[in-house]
Amino acid sequence: MTEPKDYKIAAVDRALALLEALADRPDQGVTSLAKSLGMTKSLVFRLLHTLEERGFVSRDPERAEFSLGYRIGVLGERLGKDGALLYAARPVMDALRDQTSENVNLVVREGLKTYVLATRAGRHSIRLFAQAGRNGPLHAGGGSLLLLAYADPSVIDAALSQPLEAFTPYTITDRAKLRQALERIRANGYNIVLNDLDEGAFSVAAPITGADGTIIASISVAGAVARFDEERRESHLKAALDAAAEISERLSIHGPGENGLVKSRA
Amino acid sequence: MTEPKDYKIAAVDRALALLEALADRPDQGVTSLAKSLGMTKSLVFRLLHTLEERGFVSRDPERAEFSLGYRIGVLGERLGKDGALLYAARPVMDALRDQTSENVNLVVREGLKTYVLATRAGRHSIRLFAQAGRNGPLHAGGGSLLLLAYADPSVIDAALSQPLEAFTPYTITDRAKLRQALERIRANGYNIVLNDLDEGAFSVAAPITGADGTIIASISVAGAVARFDEERRESHLKAALDAAAEISERLSIHGPGENGLVKSRA
């Protein structure tokens, strides 16, 4: 492989590595950090000094150990939980769309509704499906059902105590059957639906895990059932699960592995 | 003034400045950022490139504009709201303690209780008062009452519908009088109490404002009433208000002004 142009500026990259190390394990000293990152003490010292002046790291009153600083919190709050998820998902959604040529949706739950955080339009379907920013029901749609399945029991109860609108003849409105469906989703770790929200549409949804290990969103591949055969079922499912895993990893405190970005296209 | 040794490493500092600029105004392009920060386009480009590879900035799919990246969110979440507040307050609390020689307490509300996030022990009082991590009531104590005063009306109602323990003969347990007291706190913008939680103790509390403008915590100067005269009342109040303002500014999206750290000791 050819060298892909490296515009990275080393000092900055090292500083960011330092922040990651402190996020991973707080309350570390200069020596410890230098050792674990393969830097010299003096370098780490000066990096910390720079970061501290801007509040990106904070030192213990006892003047010994460092942790992430308040400014990280302020900036992080600025972008919000949805922002982090959205930006982490962006390149992965692009890749998933390219891989499947179908629509890709990123959905979160908000109370007893779902909310489409972002979408990618597949090559085919023109006027189809999800619009970013739109609310949807919890009891129909691939991603929605999946989110409901992993929601707190009290949320499930609340959702099931509402009237369940039938969007198509295939929408599950029977509460017992719905509970069964949720059970199966949890058992499978994914969800595949056909025609239950939009007639003629399929959806293959996988769960995204936040930094705390709970399921916070779903990513789904959706398109016209006409293009949905057994083979695509398998490939789309694998692609969705992989994408969900990748996003989840990005959102974990340890961050993405070696590969800085999404896997290279074959 | 003598030059205070500058260990700052320029590249890193500029990168952080870039992050701040993006937090201040998202969706900016290379040129815009370069102009507003007084950097060259090529530098900004490379900084952004470095930051992007680690997920600290994110670019629009349309390949034009940049914003803060998901990693900021992940790291920020890691430290939590309390962490940001705590670290922002740390040096200010130290300064306030040095200035007043009294105890300094940082208190937040959690439901119908208060929670001492951090303390600094004054020169005098040995075995006195607040312990970090301890819960306290909402209706007694300088910081607590102040937090109650600025809490949501529903919280006030809930707090007042509970039994109001009398910790000393001076504790306000009459609901009407308590509401009056809260009213006066809001009118003043601060709170001063004597003997209401601990016999023989005073407390001068000021409100801390979060990034969204709401009051999220209180910082207070506390000590023995024996040392509390009219002059100290004024000076402690001013010191507490200044400290609260300083912390609030740090927590604001625009960040602290020119002076990177706390004001120099006189």
Added chain:
DNA sequence: AAACGATGTTTCACACAATAAAACATTGAG
């Protein structure tokens, strides 16, 4: 359609600033 202007991208050479090594200061333990 062609020319323009603005923006993002790339190249390149030089100065200065980031870096490593090593000396120094400070702290705590045995």
Added chain:
DNA sequence: CTCAATGTTTTATTGTGTGAAACATCGTTT
């Protein structure tokens, strides 16, 4: 009291961050 480990400071050299300017790639205007 000595020793070991840590944070801090200095210094010299090299490498790298930097600015200027060329280039590409748009979208807009005439």
